[in-house]
Amino acid sequence: MARTPSLSVFAAVSAFALLAACSGGAGNGAEETAEETAAPAGDAPAEIKQRQDNFEAIGDSFKAIREQLETDAPDFAVITPAAADINERLKRLPDLFPAGSSMEAGYDTEALAVIWEDPEGFAKAIENGIAASEDMMAAAATGDPEAVRGQVGNLGKNGCKACHDKYRVDDD
Numbered sequence: 001m002a003r004t005p006s007l008s009v010f011a012a013v014s015a016f017a018l019l020a021a022c023s024g025g026a027g028n029g030a031e032e033t034a035e036e037t038a039a040p041a042g043d044a045p046a047e048i049k050q051r052q053d054n055f056e057a058i059g060d061s062f063k064a065i066r067e068q069l070e071t072d073a074p075d076f077a078v079i080t081p082a083a084a085d086i087n088e089r090l091k092r093l094p095d096l097f098p099a100g101s102s103m104e105a106g107y108d109t110e111a112l113a114v115i116w117e118d119p120e121g122f123a124k125a126i127e128n129g130i131a132a133s134e135d136m137m138a139a140a141a142t143g144d145p146e147a148v149r150g151q152v153g154n155l156g157k158n159g160c161k162a163c164h165d166k167y168r169v170d171d172d
């Protein structure tokens with residue numbers, strides 16, 4: 001059986017090896033079964049790459065806003081579209097998490113299985129992110145850098161971080 005090696009497969013395999021070592025390492029063929037569970041057959045769902053690209057773009061837009069705030073004359077021609085971009089991309093999230101596309105299912109993703117175990121909590125985290133991005137858009141519309149600065153904290157904490165803390169692998 002051909003398998004494309006990926007970081008998450010190695011991680012899953014070594015996690016299993018560790019588990020086997022701890023439990024006495026029976027070596028009765030169970031390893032193969034565990035490996036199959038850890039690395040699903042077939043291609044990864046396209047949504048995994050789509051959501052990672054989408055989050056990367058969200059990260060870029062958020063960074064663009066923060067960088068403007070570090071300048072003497074923050075440019076609202078950068079801030080305003082970046083805020084709208086974050087809002088628009090957060091609204092796409094519900095379509096980008098097909099069932100089972102988690103790290104625990106063996107895919108190369110930082111999305112934790114708890115996303116699908118707690119769908120209401122995850123939906124709420126998306127909603128909170130969207131709401132915070134709307135506040136950011138409203139702040140951008142005032143043209144006041146200090147208003148935007150305040151929303152950077154709000155969006156970062158109640159949007160991005162609140163969701164990452166619960167639903168994304170903690171690798172910081």
Ligand code: HEC
Binds near residue numbers: 055164167
């Ligand atoms: C509702 C939950 C949620 C919200 C809100 C959220 N994120 Fe994420 N983010 C995730 C998850 C889950 C992943 C892991 C995706 C994957 O690996 O498949 C992620 C991944 C990322 C990544 C890594 C992308 C990559 O793979 O290279 C960045 C950067 C990121 N988020 C930035 C942000 C920023 C900035 C915000 C706020 C403006 C934000 N996120 C809001 C859940 C969220």
